[in-house]
Amino acid sequence: MTTNAVYEEVVTTGIDEGHADARRIEHVIENGLLSVEEVDQTVLFERLRKNDRLSIADASVLALADQHDGTAIVDERYGRAVASAETVPTRGTAYIVLRLHRDDILTADEAQETIDEMVDAGWYCAPDLYAKISRKIDELSE
Structure with a gap:
C-alpha cells in the first residue's frame, strides 16, 4: 500500500513530467497490486x-507504516534516520526488486534491468551496494 501523497508525487506529477515509470505504477494500482490508503491524523503524522x-x-509513508505496523520503503538516509528514531522499520527500493525476483514476479534479467534503469534515472546506489544487489539477484536465481 501507499499513500495519497506518494500517489500525487510519483504518479500524477510523474505523468505530467513524462516519466514512463509513473504509468507503470499507475497500472499496478489500477490492477489492484498496490492500494492507495489514507493516513490517519495521528500524533506521529x-x-x-x-x-x-x-x-x-x-x-505519510512513515505514518502509514506505523499505523499498520508495517515497513516503510525509504531510500534517503535522513528519512531512515527519522524512521529509526520513531521505531518505524524501513527497507529500500532495492528490497522490493529483490522480493519481486524471489517471488518469481521478475526474472533475474528483469530485476537487474530494473536496478540498472533506476541507477540510470538518478537513483543513487554506492558501487559496493550495487555489486551486493547484483550478487543477490544471482543467488536468488540458483
Whole structure:
C-alpha cells in the first residue's frame, strides 16, 4: 500500500513530467497490486509533517507504516534516520526488486534491468551496494 501523497508525487506529477515509470505504477494500482490508503491524523503524522526536511509524502509513508505496523520503503538516509528514531522499520527500493525476483514476479534479467534503469534515472546506489544487489539477484536465481 501507499499513500495519497506518494500517489500525487510519483504518479500524477510523474505523468505530467513524462516519466514512463509513473504509468507503470499507475497500472499496478489500477490492477489492484498496490492500494492507495489514507493516513490517519495521528500524533506521529502531525509531528512528522512539521519536519521541514521531510516531504509530506515521506511523512505519510512513515505514518502509514506505523499505523499498520508495517515497513516503510525509504531510500534517503535522513528519512531512515527519522524512521529509526520513531521505531518505524524501513527497507529500500532495492528490497522490493529483490522480493519481486524471489517471488518469481521478475526474472533475474528483469530485476537487474530494473536496478540498472533506476541507477540510470538518478537513483543513487554506492558501487559496493550495487555489486551486493547484483550478487543477490544471482543467488536468488540458483
